[in-house]
Amino acid sequence: MSLRADVGLLTLSILFLGCSTDVGTPELVDTEAETIVRGKTDDKHAAVMLLDVLTLDGGERFCSATLYEARTLVTAAHCLEDAGLVLAYFGNDFFGDFEQLFEEPANWIDFRLAEHWEAHPKWNPATLNADIAIVRLDRDVPMRPIPLANRNIGKPYEGDRMTVVGYGAAGLDEEGFPVDALVKRRGTMVYRGNPPAKPLPPNSHPGLHDKKIRDQLMHLDGAAPSSNACAGDSGGPVLVTIKGEEQIAGVISWGDDDCNAYTYAVRVHDFHPFLHKPAKGPKAH
Secondary structure: OEOOEEEOOOHHHHHHHOOOOOOOOOOOOOOOOOOOEOOEEOOOOOOEEEEEEEEOOOOEEEEEEEEEEOOEEEEOHHHHOOEEEEEEEOOOOHHHHHHHHHOOOOOOOOEEEEEEEEEOOOOEOOOOEOOOEEEEEOOOOOOOOOOEOOOOOOHHHOOOEEEEEEOOOOEEOOOOOEEOOOOOEEEEEEEOOOOOOOOOOOOOOHHHHOHHHHHHEEEEEOOOOOOEOOOOOOOOEEEEEEOOEEEEEEEEEEEOOOOOOEEEEEEHHHHHHHHOOOOOOOOOO
């Protein structure tokens, strides 16, 4: 299943169409939750941000992203499908901080607008090929980037625990809806190499039939007691420690329907030319 969170709050339309500033505080967030799924609230990865995406058809979705160069984020391409406006948030109380957007004069302490976003040119929503994208912010942010891994994460790393970070749900309720979302959490998952050709998981994406796409993906074991990604974690990082430094090895793409078994992430090593391409002008996406 896609690990982005599609909702109907329309917070960005409130901001840019001049509607009431009273957005309320939905009971989605429990800042003490010890759960990404089975994770814990994170205050160590300031470079991991929430993306609030207003789509051209009036919808809204939430994903995660990571600052890897000055003013530049990496996320999942599917997060930006039909995006009309993108807002990045790097605090940990989204609804509490939302009032910053309405202060006079503007006081955007924990928010930035995206001036440009771009999916990889080979992105294919039918197969999830090249599910990776960049977002460029309109101004600087007060944290250090997390660098991209310069090596392929291959067999020597199989069986290692890797850190995942995102603003996704802590799990699903009995009706399958995300709960306790929009809080930044981290957890660890076990790296299992590429997704296997057989057996395919239940309700697997068609892209898993293509070896080229399987080779792009990291298979992360999210069965208990490990953590797992869930709705809203799409675009968040898979972090590996190399020579004492955390680096971005993968970008969370999708996982199992119940947020309880596995997560697939796109290997950044395969996409360095795209991720390091020169910046384009504003809103050319």
